[in-house]
Amino acid sequence: MNRITIKDVARAAGVSASAVSRVFTEGASASVKTREKVLAAADLLGYRPSLLARGLVSNRTNMVTLVMGRMTDPFDALFMDSFAEAMARRGTRLMLSPVRAGASEEDSLLQALDYQSDAVIVSAGTMSLAHSERCVRAGLRVILAGRVLEAPGVDCVLADNRDGGRQAAELLLRTGCRSLAYLGQGGATFSDRERRDGFGMAVAEAGATFTEQGVGGREHAEAFSAATELLSRLPRPDGIFCSNDNIAICALEACRALGLAVPGDVAIVGFNNLPDAARRSFQLTTLDYPASKVVAEICNLLDLREGDFGRESEIRRIPTQLVVRSSTRARDAVG
Amino acid sequence: MNRITIKDVARAAGVSASAVSRVFTEGASASVKTREKVLAAADLLGYRPSLLARGLVSNRTNMVTLVMGRMTDPFDALFMDSFAEAMARRGTRLMLSPVRAGASEEDSLLQALDYQSDAVIVSAGTMSLAHSERCVRAGLRVILAGRVLEAPGVDCVLADNRDGGRQAAELLLRTGCRSLAYLGQGGATFSDRERRDGFGMAVAEAGATFTEQGVGGREHAEAFSAATELLSRLPRPDGIFCSNDNIAICALEACRALGLAVPGDVAIVGFNNLPDAARRSFQLTTLDYPASKVVAEICNLLDLREGDFGRESEIRRIPTQLVVRSSTRARDAVG
DNA sequence: CTGAAAGCGCTTACAG
């Protein structure tokens, strides 16, 4: 019932609490003999250092806080899974701070301060300069995933969204599409806007027709009906770039429901390359954007922090790679 | 750079640290005047109580640890999302302790002790009696999600898997299937075994043919090939119950690839009722098992803890509900 | 290498 403390171990091992502490500290200075006695006693008693106490005194908790939104897209789970694995691998504790529906997201961010996290990773919502400054001032490293905020002490990791959009446009144009559309989230997220912009600019440069449609919510039905609406426009788009695979799959289903052939009548490109995109039922052409690469960059940024404190902010772009499947036409259809 | 502490606030407000502490404590005894002064000073300075210090002294951290495995199934994300939301709503902090591939899961469990979590929710791996006892002895509430362990101080929340399996069998039998199969994870998880048992028993009671097939891994391709193998057996199964929707969708695709009609030649039932099951492309009959109900029971159990300490362990079963779509036959095909 | 002492930021009896 009562916690085994450093004193219990010290008593059992016949040494001071300081000695026990040193044995449990990286790069300590303890004799082999002391170490052995302490380790034996600790093991016997089942001692585990209180990270609460350690954090309080040392001001380093070896813990990061992940500020996250609702996990509505499968990509969120891939990211979370990969991130949790990575943190476990480097021995960093992970605290979750969900942005509550209706609550201020400032709250979620500031919660990272309460347990003295070493860093806060923000993968949800929008963050203001003011809040990030407060965290940075408190000694936290702030890393934004999926969004850019140019602020001192804030690093950003995200896809090269514009380039992805451009690649999608180029593929569609190259394979004969002339009436292009963007089916996205109506500018609801930073990534959505960037993908649209990259796509739209490339379409404009080629002098092709461009239109866009926003999806109202996160449900499949909403994406389906937005796609249906888009497909009923005149001229009907013959090439659609969707802001993510989930929306793209709904668009694919909308085409089928309308009796439109994919890619014959309409070609579709997604974003993320989720496992579902590779299913036989969909065979979706998409832009591969591996969550593991985002996580790898975040870890790298976390490591950088250790040494350099006055280091400049960085924005790291993960390149995306086109994966061509059968929701787009096989080759050049124009002369 | 330096943390604002209770002393800073006390000084600014012209009161003692005790007074500040009381203002920030539920049900404190502080005069309106003191409260106002303290709150004003705290607000001005941007004071946030250190939860590290508070936890250390009060022995209650208002934090729970979630021991989780890899999030390979979409259901994991639904659960995580719902759980994180619920914890945020009740003001409970959430720490993640992933079970590392290759590492002992004991580690993940014991990490809950390091920050003095009030409770640990285990949704991954298998837990031994010995480890659960250690946590209970340390004053943690232990709640298992998706598995049963009969141990003092350990509560369990999971689906009524056997009944779900039975419902699946009854539907398939009622709609004319005579050669039934279970496509699962080869007994890899507790839930998988229970679902198979419930299904198998009902099939046996009806005197129908029963066979089973295990899926080798978590990839779609593995489920697809296991389904293909199952469908090549003689007599070919005409009704398949899959341990989850993801496998069921792969089985559906395997049928289509083999030119078998669903539900005409083969009827398929899944488990979970993921959003994907409702897609037009699949229209999968499945057992609805809402993550939010699991979470609600966990929250309820968490609340119970507060008062009663010698309370007996509980096993809470969430009923599942059949959702009939078009991967099973519409009605009785026999006379 | 080792131990005694001070202190991290808080809460909690204890007097007043």
Place this chain on the structure above:
DNA sequence: CTGAAAGCGCTTACAG
């Protein structure tokens, strides 16, 4: 209601 004091479990200079 309020403040001074002790203490939560640890680490970190500081002497030895």
